[in-house]
Amino acid sequence: MKKPAKTNGRLVITPPVSPFWSASDYAHETEIMRSTVWPAVQKLLAENWPGFSAAFTADDITLCTHCRSEFEALTADEAADGSTNQDEHSVEGEPVCRYAAIAEFRAERGIPALAETGGVA
Structure with a gap:
């Protein structure tokens, strides 16, 4: 045993x-x-x-240039789960710390900006 x-x-x-x-x-x-x-x-x-x-x-380690903390991002499972992502456009690798980091990530990849921030960080 x-x-x-x-x-x-x-x-x-x-x-x-x-x-x-x-x-x-x-x-x-x-x-x-x-x-x-x-x-x-x-x-x-x-x-x-x-x-x-x-x-x-x-x-x-990888640091977030916006919040200066260790970089954290959505996993594939989290991106597929509506309760853990920002909106229907969230994808694996998207930052989870700051709206500015999310906006930068999305702009680099041509993903629509978050609606609640009006497209700005």
């Missing part, structure tokens, strides 16, 4: 991000994490919780 157990918990440390940064700015933040923050975490673990192990990884 299966017995569920929780293991391999994750501690995520996220440095500051900005949509106005260049690739070199993000590379600099990642290097700070790798050269300064990561050694401090390793030292803390070694001194206080011997036997714990950790690994450093850096994930690629």
